[in-house]
Amino acid sequence: MTLSADSEKLTRGHKKKARTRQQLLDAALKIYAHKGAGELALNELAQEAGVSNGTVYNYFRTKEDVLEAVSLAQAEALSHEVALISTGVADGAERVAIGIRAFVLRAASNPEWASALINIVRYAEGMRSALGDYVRSDIRAGLKQGQFDYTDEEMAVSLLVSGVISVMIAIVEGRYQAGNDRVIAAMLLQALGMKREQALLVAEKALPVVEKRDD
Template sequence: MSNFKGLSIADLPAPLAEALAWQPSGQGKRERTRRQLLLAAVQVFGAQGVPGATIQEIAAVAGMTTGTVYNHFDTKEAIVAALALWMTEALNARILQSLDGVAEGAQRTVIGHRRHVWLARESPRWALLLLEISASVPATAQYIAQFALADLRLGVEQKAFHLSSEAAALDLVMGLGSQAMLTAAQGKASADHDMDTAALLLRGLGMETDHAATVARKPLPDFPPLDALPRHPPVGSGALQLLQKA
């Protein structure tokens, strides 16, 4: 397994790599071991996908025994769920940090969308792994959707969005975001794919065409320095609890 060519944190864009590399102070040995196992799972899943991976391979990449893995995770599905929680929380929190000070719901929606497409363009294998794990653990999408929904409601309150159905609008945001990521990760997207799809998204949410194009093409805000990652409690649906129990 020493020649296993999987993924590593270093394959992410720097601001997101910082998020996954960041560790809370005071982590104990058990937490450090779990983290090492999750990093090994990233390598194995990134190389051959979730269905084809085995706990034995994850243990070998981590330099641990299979028994050590089972001391932390009962099944491969438990590893996938824990990895989904870690990646979803860390990467989503970092993207949300770049939204600090952005008061318009429409602009927040655009930034969230474009950052995910940017990730897919800059690190396609990470994006494909994220999409695969999200399909395996649907609660990850539910978790992200809570923040997307808050921005949608803000846009409605600010009269930027005009929705006939909130549920349909949320499906549009989440569905277009995932598909745009996939297109970019597969190398099929133009350099402006993030802005083009963002403009279409805003139009679908009721914004006038020219205004949508202007908002979609505003410069993305910089990521702030990373001192810590905020913890974002679930809003309403309990998706985080679902992730922790998966």
């Protein structure tokens, strides 16, 4: 009984730490959205999260630590989200289009999140690398399948990431219009070497629906 009680107490402790850490990451994201990633101060983070300064230092020693943690969490969440939508899709160009549109549509539905992500990408090389690594396999698939025709993979990756970020900036500035997710997807597919007519067909495809689980 003692071992069981100790184990349960330890589990509760881990869950509480995880919740507090997520609370801090969420608070940091809000600060990034309104002030920029370079402006975060740990005491301000504590205030935004509703915790003591000491609590913040239990998780992060510097604002760079916070940025790295938020960047990693966002990159993982975004990659997981797009991977779910793309499950079962083998076509490289279609996977690229799904990723582009999923990012843009999420940003359009939550401009504050988009603003935070833009500020994170400006300061966090790790975030840019993580996003680039995610699309790399898809553009390679498109090249192998004869859909794309580019000469430099790194430039192709940078083109996609920069293109999506540019649309997110337009969203934050109020210049986004419904349907622009398909427009930018088609344009970026063409930039990778796809013929215009084919790119438009791929970009106009309905996004796959992820079935919700009840568990």
